[in-house]
Amino acid sequence: MSAHGDVDLGHTLAGWTGTTVAGLGTAVAGVGLCLGLSPALWLGAALVVLAAATAWALHLAGWGKPSGPRPADQWDWRVRDTTARRGHPDCLGCRLAGRRTPATARDAAAPRTGPRPPLNPTPPHRTATARTS
Numbered sequence: 475m476s477a478h479g480d481v482d483l484g485h486t487l488a489g490w491t492g493t494t495v496a497g498l499g500t501a502v503a504g505v506g507l508c509l510g511l512s513p514a515l516w517l518g519a520a521l522v523v524l525a526a527a528t529a530w531a532l533h534l535a536g537w538g539k540p541s542g543p544r545p546a547d548q549w550d551w552r553v554r555d556t557t558a559r560r561g562h563p564d565c566l567g568c569r570l571a572g573r574r575t576p577a578t579a580r581d582a583a584a585p586r587t588g589p590r591p592p593l594n595p596t597p598p599h600r601t602a603t604a605r606t607s
Contacts, residue, residue: 485551488538492529
């Protein structure tokens with residue numbers, strides 16, 4: 475039994491890669507700050523931005539995880555998420571990538587009020603008005 479008990483801590487390839495590259499970036503920026511080297515500061519900042527982009531890309535490729543706990547057989551960090559192509563509910567990264575999740579049961583059960591708008595509405599007729607100057 476681990477120190478955290480039997481829980482899904484969300485260790486994924488996307489998480490480990492992003493954390494490693496971000497840690498390297500902060501270390502490079504810290505060395506640059508201590509030695510007064512501005513190129514090292516910029517390199518460290520670029521590595522941190524690269525870490526975020528890399529983790530996001532890996533998440534979208536299925537190497538991340540959706541919010542919330544996963545089944546116990548998917549707790550290993552090497553397990554690929556097969557639902558990532560459709561997008562995860564309430565996931566900012568998936569929404570930024572343009573992935574929309576199917577309507578939830580709550581949205582599907584909500585009754586529609588009022589008539590549906592026509593598919594191709596015709597513009598209202600305009601009457602010719604004379605311009606006055």
